[in-house]
Amino acid sequence: MQWRRMKVGSVLKRVALAVAAVQGVTLLTLVAIDQHRKRHRAPARFPRVPARSVTAGGSEVTLYTYGEDLYYDMLGAIRQAKSEIFFETFIWKNDRIGQSFKRALIEAADRGVSVYVVYDVFANLVVPRSFFDLPPTINVRRHPLIASPFRMIRNSGRDHRKLLVVDHDAAFVGGYNIGSLYATDWRDTHARLTGDIVWDMRNAFIDYWNLFAGRHQPALPDYGSEHWQPDIRVHRNLPRLLVYPIRNMYLDAIDRASHRIYLTHAYLIPDTNMLAALMRAAERGVDVQIIVPQESNHIVADWLSRGFYGQLLASGVKLFLYQGAMVHAKTATIDGQWSTIGTANIDRISLLGNYEINIEVFSAEVARQLEAIFEVDRSNSRQLSATEWGGRHAMVKFSETVLAPLRPLL
Template identity: 25%
Template sequence: MANFSSIVTGLTIFGYWLLIISITIRILSKRRAISSAMAWLLVIYILPIIGIIVWLFFEEFYLGKRRLKLASTMWSKRNKWLNNLKSRNFIFENNNSEVATSVFQLCKHRQGISGIKYNKLKLLKNTKEIIKTLIQDIYLARNNIEIVFYIWKPGGLADDVAIALIRSARRGIKCRIMLDSAGSLEFFRSKWVTMMRNSGIQIVEALKINLYQLFLRRVDLRQHRKFILIDNYITYTGSMNLVDPRLFKKSSKVGQWIDLMIRIEGPVAITMGIVYSCDWEIETGKKIFPKQPKYKIVALPKNNTSAIQIIASGPGFTENIIHQVLLTSIYSARKKIIITTPYLIPSDDLLYAICAAAQRGVQVSLIIPKSNDSILVKWASRVYFSELLESGVKIYQFEKGLLHSKSILIDMQLSLIGTANLDMRSLWLNFEITLVVDDSNFGRDLFLLQNEYISHSKLIDPKLWAIRSYWRKVIEKLFYLLSPLL
C-alpha cells in the first residue's frame, strides 16, 4: 500500500512539473513582450495551481477551434468582394498629407487597400444628439441596418433606439444586431430580446459566456467594437456604447460617461460592411454579403487631401495592426499630439514613442479621466505619469465625468478615433475598430473638442506629482505588476 501511495505521489509530482515546464515553454515560444512573459511566469511559479488555471482560461484557449478556423479563412472568401471594391479606382486616395503618408502606406501594405475618399464626416460629441440623429437615420433606412456594440444597457435613450429598430424591421428593413455577451448581459436578460426577435430582427450574442465555453476559449476575449451600418452607405463608430449616460453605472460615482462618435456617409461604409460580415460569420458560421450601393460623390474642397482607413483588429484580423498604426502615427508627428483615453496602460514601445515625441520638441498633451470605473487601471496607469511628465508630456485629468472618448490628433491633420483604449487588452486581444482620418477640416473639429475637454480638466504639476506620498507610490507599483495582464 505504501509503495502504491509513493508511486501515485511520484507520478503526481512528475505530471505537475511536466505541466509547469510545458506551459513555460509555451509562454517563451510565443515571443510575447518580456514584461508580459515575466508576469505570467511569476504567477505560474509563485501561485502554481491558480496560475495554471488562469493561463489555460485566459491565454491558451483564445478564440476556440471553430471560430479560429473560420477567422483564418474568412478573408480569402471575400477576395472577390475586395477585388470588386478595388476596381472602383476613383474612390481611393493615393496622395496623402505629409504626416499621414507613412500610416496610410502601412495600412495599404498590411490590409491591401488604399485610403478611401469621397466621404462626408461629422463629429458628434453629445450622446443625446447622437441618439437623436441615429434614430432619424434608422427611420430613413431603405434596405438594411447592421449593429455591433460591446454594451447595450436597456433604459432611457437606448429604449428609443430599440423602438425605432422594431418599427423599421416591421416595415421590411433587414436588421441584424450583434452584442457582446458579457458587456450586454442586462440586455440579454431583458424583454427587448423577445420583442426584437418577434419583429424579425436577428440578434446574436457574441462570445457567449457559459460553463461549456469556459473550456473552449479565453473568457476575457470580448467583442469591443461599436458601430452601426445603414444601407451600406451611412456608418457610425466611436467610443459610445448604446446606453443612456444619465443611467449608466451610476453606482460607480464617476459621473456621466463622455463619448464621441463619427457619422460618415460614403464608400468607406463598404469596408465597414466587410468587417461586420467577418464578425457575423465568426459567430454564426453564416456568410452575409451586403450589396454595394451606388455612391453619391461628395464634393471635396480644392487642394484638400481627405481619406479614411478602417483598422479592424482581433483574432483572424491583421495582427498587431492597431499597435503599429499608433507607433507610426506618433513617430510621424512634428508639431503637436493630443491624446484622449479612459484607460492608460501602454506598451513599453508606445510609452517610449510618446516620451520621445515630447523630447524632440513635439507638444504632447494627454487627457484622461480623474475618476475611473476601474480601480486596477486607475492605480496602474499612474506608474507611467512620472516618465511622461519628466519627458515634457502635459497630463490633464478631466473632472466633469468619466471621459470615455478614445482619440488621437497628430499635427492638426491626422486623426485616430475608435474603440481601442491605450491598454494591452485593446492593442492585442479584443475585437476593436479604429478610423484613421487624413483631413485637416476634421482635424480642426477634433482639436476644438479636445480643447473643450482640456477646459474641464486639471493639469498635473510635475513638481507636486514628484513629492506625492510614499504609500501611493507603493500601491501604484503593486498594481503596475498586473498591468501586462490587464
C-alpha cells in the same frame, strides 16, 4: 543540495503568496473607495461642442461629443432605413435610451428592413436576459465569453466595437455605448460617416458576421467596392485571426509626429513600445498632450494608469485630468493632418485582445475639428505637474508599485 532547493522554493512560494495577499487587500480597498465615491458623486457637468460636419475626400465626417445629440441622429437613421441595418454594440442598457433603440430596430424589421444585431454577452451580464429577447425577424449574434474552448486565446476577446450602418447611406462609429448614462453624463466621441467610406464600414460588419456564420447564421453577401477611399481607412482588430492593426497604426503615427500629438483616452495603460514612442516624441520636441479622466469608471484602471505618469511627465509629456465627468473618448490627432476615432483604448485589452474598430483619417479639416474639441476638453481639465506628482503620499506610491504586475491584464 536538494534540501536547499526545497527551502528556496518554499521561501519563493511564501513571498508570492504575501505579494498576492497585499495585492488582494489593495484591490478590495480600491473597490470599497470606488463604491463610496460613486454613491456620492455629483451630477456630471462639462462643456459641450455642437456636432459639426467636415469633409474628408469623398466622405463627410460629423463629430459628436454629447450622447443625446448622437442618439437622436442614430435613431433617426434607423427610422429612415429602407433596406438594411447593421447594429453592433458592447454595452446595451435596458433603460430609456436602450429601449428606444430596441423599439426602433423592431419597427424597422417589421416594415421589411433586414436588421442584423451584435452585442457582447459578458458586457451585458447585469442587463436582464429578457431585454435581449428580440423577435425572429431580427438576426442576432450574441458575442460569447469564449467562442470555443479549443481556441481559448483566439476567441477570448470581447466585442468592444460600437458600430451602426444604415443602408449604404450612413455609418456611425466611436466610443459611445447605448444607455441613458452615456447620453448626458459621459464625455465621449463618435463619428457619423457618409459617402465612399460607408462601404468600408459595411464591410467591417460583414467580415465580422461571416467569421461566425454557420448553419444557424447564414453568411452575408460580400460585395466589392467601386471606390477606393484614400482619405479614410478602417482598422479592425480581429482576435480570431490574430490580427491587431490598430496598435501599429498608433505607433506609426506617433513616430511620424513632428509638431504636436493630442490624445484623449479613457484608460491609458500603454505597453512598453507605446510608452517609449510617446516619450521619444516628447524628447525630440513634439508637444505631446494627453487628456485622461481625473476619476474613471474603473478605479483599478486609474491606479494602473498612474504608474506611468512619472515617466511620461519626466520626458516632457503634458498630462491633463478631466474634471466633472467620465471622459470615455478614444481619439488622437497629430500635426494637424492625421486623426483617429474609434473604440480602442490605449491598453493591452484593446490593442492586443478585443475586437475593435478605428478609423484613420488623413484630413486637415477633421484634424482642426478634433483639435478644437481637444481645446474645449483641456479647458475643463487640470494639468498635472511633475512636482505635484512626485509629492504624492508614500502609501500611494507603494500601492501603485504593488499593482504594477497587474498591468499586462489590462
